[in-house]
Amino acid sequence: MRTITLGSTGIVTPQNAFGALPIQRVSEEAAVGLLRRAYEGGMTFFDTARAYSNSEERVGLAFEGMRGKVAIATKTQARTPEAFWKDLETSLRLLRTDYVDLYQFHCVDQCYKPGDGTGMYECMLKAKEQGKIAHIGVTAHKLEVAFECVESGLYETLQYPLSYLASDRELKLVALCEQRNVGFIAMKGLAGGLLTNARACMAFMTQFPGVLPIWGVQREEELDEWLAFMTEAPQLDEGMRAFIASERAELAGDFCRGCGYCMPCPQDIVINQCARMSLMIRRAPSKGWLGEEWQQRMNAIEDCTECYACTVRCPYELDIPQLLKKNLADYRAVLAGNVDVKGTGEE
Template sequence: MEKRKLGRTNLDVSVIGFGGIPIQRVGKELSHELLQEAYNRGINFIDTARGYNESESLIGEALEKIGRDKFILATKSMKRDYNGMTEELNTSLKSLKTSHIDLFQFHNIRTLEELDFIMSENGAFKALEEAKEKEIIKEIGITSHSPEILDKAIDTGKFSTIQCPYNPVERQAEELFKKAKDMNIGVIVMKPLAGGAITKGELSLRFIVDNPNISVVIPGMDTLDQVKSNTEVGINIRKLTEEEGSILSEEANSLGTEFCRRCGYCLPCPQKIDIPTQFLMEGYYTRYNLKEWAQSRYDAMEYRAIHCIECGLCETRCPYNLPIRKMMKNVVEKLG
C-alpha cells in the first residue's frame, strides 16, 4: 500500500484509509474481521466519529485484539464549546479503549461563525489544545463540506489536517487541497463516492489518489470484498485510461442538476430547515443502506423537509440551480 505524509503531522498514512460510518451495522465479529483484513492489506489509518453510533466502540474492541499500535486513529466531534468537547473526548477515549487519539477533528463546521466560536475563549479548540499538551491527542484537524470555511481555518495556522468531500462530481476543493499541501497540512478526502451516488467505485478512488495533494481517502467499508477492492487501488496505483476517464465523467455528468454538493449557499432557510442535511440523510437512507440510522437522525430534527413551504428562496441562492423544492418533496416521500 502506498504511504503518504499526513502534512506536518509527519505520520505516514496509507493512501486508502478505513472510513468508519458503515461499520456500525455489522457487529463485533465482522468488525474485527474487516479491520484485520484492512491491516493485512496495508491500511493503517482509521477515521470514525462520536456521531457514528456504535462505530467507535466496535473499532475499539477490534483494536484490542489486533493491536492499538497497528493503526493511526482519527475521530471527531460536533461539540463546539469547551466543556462539551472535553466530555466528548473522554467518551471517545473510553469507547475506543485507548489512552490517546492520533487525530481529533472538529466535525462538520458549517459556518464561519461556528469557526470563530470554536476558536474563542470558551470554544472547543482550547479543550483540544490542553489535551494535546497532555499528549492525550497528537494532532488537531477540522472537517467541513465548505472549502471556504476550511480555507479560513488553515489560515489560522492551528490545524494539522483538513477533511472535505472530493470525487469526480465534487471537485470544488481542488485549489484548497493545493494550498493545504503547500502549507504542509494533511488532506483527508471523505465522500469519495459522493454519498454512494457514484457506482464506479474503483474508478472514483483511482481518480482521487491520482491527485498528489491528497494524503488519504477514507471510503466506508462493511464487507470483506469492499476492503479487498478498495485496498487494491492503493496497492496497485494506476492512472485512469482515456476510456475509463470518459466512463467516470459520463456517470458524474449523469447526476446532473439534482445532486446536492452541500455547499450551504441555500441557507438560511426562513423555515429553519437545514436543507443540505435533508438531502444528506436521504442519501444515507437510499444509497448507504443506513435506513434506520438516517431515519432516526431525520426524525430527531426539529425542522425537516415536511416543513418546507416552497417559497423558493433557496433556489435563488443555489449556484448549481438545483430544483430544491422538488428535491425536498422527494425527501418527504422517503423519510416522511
C-alpha cells in the first residue's frame, strides 16, 4: 500500500483511510472495536464530523491516549462564527483532545474567504493560531464551489466525492489539487453503495498519488476487505480497466448518489433511496427493496407536488421529481413481473 502526504499539511498516511460516518449506526462497543482494529491493521487517518451524531465521541473513546499515533479530521456545518466556536469546542471535548489535525468546513455552498463578511475563515485562522486545529480544509458537493476553493489557495485539503464514475470535469478537479498541492480526500468511493467491487474501487484510487480515499465502515467484514489491501493493493491493470469501463457504460447519465442533501421532502418521500431504486434493486438486490415497507415508500412518490425544493438543494442539479417518477414506473414494472431483476433473494 502506497504511503502519501496529504497536500501541504504534511500528514503522512497510507492511501487507505477510515470514514467514520457509518459507526453511528452500530453499538458503541462495536464502533470502538472497528476503529481500533482499523488502526491495528495500518490505518492512521480517521475522518468524522460534528454532524455525524455520536461518531466523534466514539472516535475519542477509541483513540484516547493515542493522540500522536493517529490523524483525526472533523468538520463543522456552522454558518456563523458563534456556531463555529460552539462546534469546535464540542468536537474537542468529544474527541478527548486539545486539537484536531484537520478541521473542515462541511458541505459548503460558497468558498469562505477572509473579508467576505461572514467571518468564517477568520474563525479558522484564529483557531489555528490558538493551536486548536493544525490544518484548514473544506468539503463540497457542488463542483464549481470545489474548484473555487482549490483555486483560492486558502485550503490545505478538499474533500469531494470521487469514484470510477467520475466525470472528466471531476477528474480535472483532482488534477488541479495535485498541481496546487491541495490534499484530495475522496469520499463516496462506492458511489453511495452503487459500486460493489471493492478491488476495482481501490484500484481506481491508486492511480492518483495525492488522493486519500476514506471508506465508510460499519461491519467487520467490510473493514477486513479494506485492510487486506494494506499488504496487497489492487492494480489498475487491463482487466480492471475493462471492468470499470463496463460499469461506467451501465451507469452513464444522471443518477442519484444517495447523499441526502435534497432532504427533507415536504411530502416525506425518502428521496435519497427512492430516486435511485432502479439501480439499487439491480446492483444491491434484496427482497427488502421489494417488500411492503419499500412499496409504501415508493408509492409516496405519487404525493410529489413538484415543488422542486429538492432540486434546488441537489449538489448535482438533478431533476429529482422526474427521476422519482421514472424510478416508480420501473419499480412497479419489476413488481408486476414485467421486468426481470436477477438475484432478489435475501442478502
